[in-house]
Amino acid sequence: MIKAHLLLVEDDYDFGSILKQYLEVHGYQVSWAVNGQVALELLHKQEQIPFSIAVLDVMMPEIDGFQLAKKIIQQFPEVPFIFLTARKLKEDKIRGLKLGADDYIVKPFDADILVLRIQNILRRTQQHLKQPETEANLKISSYYLDTQNYCLLREGKVQKITEKEAALIDYLFQNKNKLLKRETILQQLWGEVDFFSGRSMDVFISRLRKYFKEDPRIKIKSTRGIGLTFLVEK
Incomplete structure (x- = not known):
């Protein structure tokens, strides 16, 4: 079995070294970057075979974790990421x-918890996106969802x-066209039902509404206190 390849970005040498060894003991291949710039260089080197997931420290000099995450989203949208931070705000x-973080873990934390969170994220991404090659492009009204290259296509325009x-x-x-409870969506996609996951989902839904706004046959209807309906007219 091919090991999942993790990008660990942590500027604390002692903590980074220990965490790298711990993740390797649990069967992961780990590339460790001591700052955001090194992380971007490693991401570009792995462009043909992207990292399975990135674990980002938030508080770093020059390029902090938030800035690095924005660059990852722009350049490597297929890579999910987790934030590690000592900030509890x-x-x-x-x-x-x-x-768009898949998780946010506050230091100090139990390393076993991090391993479990990583396992859950990788399991979900593989479950939802591992499709036969013939189904790589999913037709949604006038759009096509490319699940291999992570983009929406419509009339020659590409939205990463x-x-x-x-x-x-x-x-x-x-x-589609079914009322889904918020709790069901959160459990399926976020793996947990809590305030922060709910806020995260609301942000994602707002983005999706913008992506599909060019086609009036596609709507994401909110039913207060219950959930969402992804309406797609034929």
Whole structure:
């Protein structure tokens, strides 16, 4: 079995070294970057075979974790990422989730928890996006969802999206024209039902509405207190 390849970005040498060894003991291949610039260089070197996931420290000099995450989303949208931080501010966690983070873990933490979170994220991304090659392009009214290159195509225009956005679109389309409970969507895509996951999902839904706004036959209807319906007219 091919090992999942993790990008660990951590500027604390002692902590980074220990965490790298711990992840390797649990069967992961780990590339460790001591700052954001080195991380970007490693991402470009792995462009043909992208990292399975990135684990980003937030507080780093020059390019902090939030800035690095924005660059990853722009250049490598297929790579999911987790934030690690010593900052416990609610605003920071919301900011991280709004950026599209799959998780936000506050230091100090139990390393076993990080391993479990990584396993859950990789399992979800593989479950939702591992499709036969013939189904790589999913037709959604006038759009095509490319689940291999993470983009939406319409009339010659290409909209790059993140891996999680692709998973969410895929899940909603597979359940189109049905009222889905918020708790069900959160459990399926985020793996947990809590305030921060809910806020993160709301941000993702807002993005999806913008992506599909050119086609009036596609709507994401919110039913207050219950959930969402992905409406697609024939």
